[in-house]
Amino acid sequence: MRIDIFDTKISTLEDRPxxxxxxxxxxxxxxxxxxxxxxxxxxxxxxRDDQAFWGAESLRFEQYYKDYGAFLPQVILVAIESxxxxxxxxxQYSPYTKDFVVPPEKxxxxxxxxxxxxxxxxxxxxWKPFIDRSYRTLPGAEDTAVCGYSTGGLISIYxxxxxxxxxxRLLAMSSAVCIWMDKLKETLDSASYSHLKYIYMDVGTNExxxxxxxxxxxxxxxxxxxxYLDHGVPAEAVRYNIYPEAIHNxxxxxxxxPDALRWVFQDYPNRG
Numbered sequence: 001m002r003i004d005i006f007d008t009k010i011s012t013l014e015d016r017p018x019x020x021x022x023x024x025x026x027x028x029x030x031x032x033x034x035x036x037x038x039x040x041x042x043x044x045x046x047x048r049d050d051q052a053f054w055g056a057e058s059l060r061f062e063q064y065y066k067d068y069g070a071f072l073p074q075v076i077l078v079a080i081e082s083x084x085x086x087x088x089x090x091x092q093y094s095p096y097t098k099d100f101v102v103p104p105e106k107x108x109x110x111x112x113x114x115x116x117x118x119x120x121x122x123x124x125x126x127w128k129p130f131i132d133r134s135y136r137t138l139p140g141a142e143d144t145a146v147c148g149y150s151t152g153g154l155i156s157i158y159x160x161x162x163x164x165x166x167x168x169r170l171l172a173m174s175s176a177v178c179i180w181m182d183k184l185k186e187t188l189d190s191a192s193y194s195h196l197k198y199i200y201m202d203v204g205t206n207e208x209x210x211x212x213x214x215x216x217x218x219x220x221x222x223x224x225x226x227x228y229l230d231h232g233v234p235a236e237a238v239r240y241n242i243y244p245e246a247i248h249n250x251x252x253x254x255x256x257x258p259d260a261l262r263w264v265f266q267d268y269p270n271r272g
Contacts, residue, residue, distance in 0.1 A: 001026050001065050003047065011126060012118040013092065019081045020127070021047065023065070024135065025074040034136045035076045036143035036265060038171070039123065041093065041152035043079025045250050052250065053084050059254045072258065073265035075145075076135055080123070082152070086210075091115045093148070093155040095162075096183035100211065108211045116155045123159075124166050142197065145169035145264050149253050150176045150209065153201075154184070157224070160199075161191035168197045169264040173253050175201065176209050178220030188224075193231040197267075199238045200260040201225060204246025217248070239263045 004022045009015040021043055025035065045052050047062040065072065082089040087109050095116030102108045132139040146167045148156035153175025160170040177184055203221035208214045225240045239260075246252045 001062075001069060002028070003062065008127075010119065010122045012122040013115055016083070019043075021079045021081075022131065022135065023047070023062075023077040023079070025065075025076070026069055027074070028076075028136070032136065034138045035074060036145070036268060037076045037078060037131065037135075037137050037139075038145040038147055038169070038261070038264075039128070040077060040079045041146075041148035041156060042082045042150075044081040045253075046077070046079040053082075057250045057254065059250060059257050061257065064258060068258070071262075071270050073262060073268040073270060075261070075265055075268070076131070076137060078127075078131055080127075090151055092119050093151040094180070095120070095155060095158045095187075096180060098180070098183060100179070102211070106211055116158060119155070120159050120163070124163055128166065141166050141168045141195065145171060147171035148175075149173040150248065153177070154180060158184075158187060160196065161187055161193075164192055164195040168195050170196065170199045170201075171260050171264050172199075172201050173256060173260065174203055174207055174217070174248055175221065175224065176212060176217075177224055178216040179209075179211050181220060181223065188227050188231075191231075193228065193233050196228075196233055197237065198264045199228060199233065200263045201238070202241040202243060202256060202260070204243045204248065204252060206245045207248035209248060218242070 002024050006020045010018050045058045049058045052058045091112055092115050094112050094114035096114045099111045102110050144167050146156045146159045153172035154177055156172050160167045206214050207217040228238050
């Protein structure tokens with residue numbers, strides 16, 4: 001396993017600086033094999049605690065892979081950091097613009113100018129081609145996944161639905177969709193779903209966000225799951241887990257991420 005670090009800029013967001021870490025699996029350097037790819041939002045949270053923002057824990061995936069890599073599908077993992085500023089992160093991962101009525105006790109922006117479409121344009125048209133040129137990837141949509149949690153889940157869902165020629169696998173943990181459902185519904189109703197191979201989604205029953213109650217979080221996930229079924233995604237292609245009392249943080253996602261990764265790449269063998 002090797003992790004390469006790139007400091008680059010998002011050209012579609014006024015050259016916003018961004019750090020990207022690319023993990024290649026064990027055995028990559030020794031052969032000519034090509035690998036599927038997963039693009040992970042909030043990449044600062046993937047590998048180690050000392051890379052995470054806001055004093056959060058990480059998914060600790062670097063250590064997990066060292067310990068249990070033989071039991072994981074062998075993929076190239078592209079971890080793209082978010083902005084460290086909360087408001088910039090929310091805007092970058094929001095494909096929509098919306099005004100909100102914010103209660104005085106909430107720390108939330110009254111208006112979010114969504115920049116998610118610009119972010120995805122960079123990811124799809126510039127960064128993915130760079131990865132495909134620089135690494136031995138399987139570049140087709142059938143071998144490519146997108147991943148995120150919270151608002152990173154929102155942009156991942158939008159990416160999977162809006163770019164059927166790029167992504168067919170979706171890993172979305174604790175997606176913050178409820179406050180966007182009026183806007184998201186337009187996307188859900190107009191999207192194609194036939195390209196989707198595997199979807200992993202989950203939610204905890206005690207999750208809440210900066211503007212979202214735990215009841216709304218759960219309702220948003222339930223509505224999203226039903227939407228997939230209503231649009232013809234086979235039930236056996238969707239894994240939807242509800243975790244009793246689970247809260248909204250990286251420690252929870254850390255325990256779920258490896259199995260979620262196995263699910264969306266279930267048709268690829270483990271190293272072992």
